[in-house]
Amino acid sequence: MLSIKKLKFVIVSCFVLGLAVFMAAMAPKPVSKTPNIVLFFIDDMGYGDLSVTGALGYKTPNIDKLAAEGMRFTNFMAAQAVCSASRAALLTGCYPNRVGVAGAFGPKQGLGLNPNEETIAELLKANGYTTGIFGKWHLGSDSVFLPLKQGFDEYYGVPYSHDMWPLHPWQKQAQYPPLFWIEGNKQVKEIKDLDDASLITGTVTEHAISFIRKNKKKPFFLYVPEPMPHVPLAASANFKGKSERGIFGDVLTELDWSVGQIMKELKVQGLDDNTIVIFTSDNGPWLNYGDHAGSSGGFREGKGTSFEGGQRVPAIIRWPGVVPSGRVSNKLLSNIDILPTLVKLTGAKLPKEKIDGIDFVDLLKGDDTKTPRGNFLYYYRQNSLEAVRKDNWKLVFAHPGRTYEGSLPGKGGQPGPAPENHDFPVALYNLGRDPGERYDVYSQNPEIVAELEKIADAAREDLGDDLQKKTGKNRRPGGKITK
Template sequence: MRGVVCLGLLLAGAVITTAMKGTKPEAKKPNIVLFFIDDLGYGDLSVTGALGYTTPNLDKMAKEGTRFTNFMAAQAVCSASRAALLTGCYPNRVGISGALGPKDPTGLNPKEETIAELVKAQGYATGIFGKWHLGNQEEFLPLQQGFDEYYGVPYSHDMWPLHPWQERAQYPPLHWIDGNKPGKEIKNLEDASELTPAITERAVSFIRKNKNKPFFLYVPHPLPHVPLAASAKFRGKSERGIFGDVLMELDWSVGEIMKELKAQGLDENTLVIFTSDNGPWLNYGDHAGSAGGFREGKGTSFEGGQREPTIMRWPGVVPAGRICNKLLSAIDILPTIAKLTGARLPKEKIDGVEFVDLLKGDETKTPRETFLYYYRKNSLEAVRKGDWKLVFAHPGRTYEGSLPGKNGQPGSAPEDHQYPKALYHLTRDPAERYDVLEQNPEIVAELEKIAEAAREDLGDDLQQKAGKNNREAGKGQKM
């Protein structure tokens, strides 16, 4: 009997060993770090042509990853752009427009599903350190939108009594928010100089605390949105004045977070994404960035307002030293992260498309062929297919023809400039200077069809047309 039992145990062990040899270990879920910089222009990194300062950590990230040159913010303004990033939807689909003020009762509807909620269901730790700007009432804050931790500012740090625009003198004091509770007041520019280092410190701490589980770290830096402020370590260090100092400190922040990933042995299992919410606020002159030769800037649907410097890095997965010119948008980040992490997509309709294969280097893939340029509340100002962009006649902001401001004071930027209908070919004319509408009636007709379908789906204030598939923003208490 003893011999039979021993033989049985040996056979069982052999079967288990054979089965184990044929089983691949479960792939480790990647960490995600998402930098979302405020008002950064396409030309504001040294790798994209900036002068007077350098961004060595971001240049290194570009060398070790892929730079996307046709990456679009979903809308060229703060709150709308952030709502789109986190939900994978055009912001007008989820009812968010413009930049929500401190007394605005509106916020991102808690019914919407964010990146944080989707990956949290997959066992991810989730943290946001920086600017939220999707509703400052408690029901709209990050802890109610899928994040485990939040430390930052609830809206743009120019929404305070010290802003040079007179109407903002009535704004309430600006406080840091820790979790759901107000913290230290940001009273002046010296206090504002703590923004970048404090956010960086909390982000690094989050990585250390969650090194043994997958995490989603969202770092929406409030700068270089005005008012500009740099810590003593960086003040006066650039040849570009305070704007260059701020960019050097933001680059340092990226470097510190990347350094911590390596120190914790997480570097090779982490996708790092760096992009911006919209282009530069050009009427601030020497306190604003550069659109890198593209037309106009923040608050416009021209390329200078929506085309963003974008870098993605994941050693061994995302090709190093690569430049990808395919059309993509911030709304595509959610479905891409969902696929990489095994998370389900939101139950409601989204507009983003996943680009995992393209991210990994398959240039035969073209995930996005069209893009819609919306602005104001729900105005369809342009449509794009491939390299063709049809701009519709619309009133809008322009920085051209006005002298920019200086030393933190804004210059003029009229909001009622009348733009004519025009067609641009962005390969030959990325600055959108040569209207070729009359020469290409068949292209115009094709793009008009895309616009009509968009108007049916999402609406168009310019044509007083309501969309069939828009959802409402969250409504809080009037303040």
């Protein structure tokens, strides 16, 4: 029979042991050095196109859930407001004009991302990752520029925007060749009409899920550049006519479903907690398509402009146990910052050549005292510096550019006018008070103007400026097939 003293010792020991077991169970799980990565890159999705950012007429519960379980960024910039340039920036961590990419590449144009550039896929592959892309590439449709030449192990998708086909609304001005799905480097199936286009989102989803299943036992990088909601819009039978926002709402509902299916598969395979999920867009909405276009969320202008509606995009990052849930960050960031951030999180090596991205790992982990990016350059067209930003101040230089204002938008898939050579005057905006860029305070703040002009002068020396006939000292050539 135990004495009172021994009995007390046993009770205390059991209590301490139980407490230790409880605390161990409640402690955060150690983070793997090789997390999986899923990167959603949506085409022409505006800042206001999610429920969580104010969308009306449809809901995006799966994407909203990513925001609730991760961190949402409200000051996140596409590097340029156009397809190929933005994609080059995302994958290389560079301003696209640094790597010789501008605009949107057409079919068999002989142009693409230079294979000498190191992409996220190549850097992660060198660190033991399996890499796959399912969706829209748009960094060169010639075989020498396709994803398998840029670090990806698998590819199934479309080589460029799916409006570059014979059914384009502007067919009389630009006759395009047939559009095919590409698997690896081979054309496998033609997208002939809108019925075929209605299968795009489902097809991308199926291939992404298959990739997860095949690679569940090793680290992977899954890049999902969804072709929708770029026009022409088409939703599958399960989603057509289901929203209050017409075909655009139907397409967004299906895209949200796609994100949900991929997230569900991660959970089924036991990969949910060890996967970094990134969700963002290549640029703002193509506003002159009216009811077939999204919302800039109140920001000025849209796709193809260097105003906030063209370049400020939704951005969400989720990684349970590492990224605090339910956080909102208002710090200035860009899609060029994703590459160095993933490199640091995975232990991969940075590219050998200079990049422009800045890692924001500390901010991502919840340290709000960190401000990784202090300024940002708004380049457009071939190499025109149209604006610079420091903190909340944005200096817009006089430049010709696209405008959606003053013209009625189109309807039913047909575009309205969007003049390309509107003359924008020099102006200074305080985005902290005036995110819509409506109140020019240039004359009231000469010291701010001078400070921003110094940033612009340095950028012109480094990257050039067509508007001032400067080539820049540190630009690299894009990919080009010479005959």
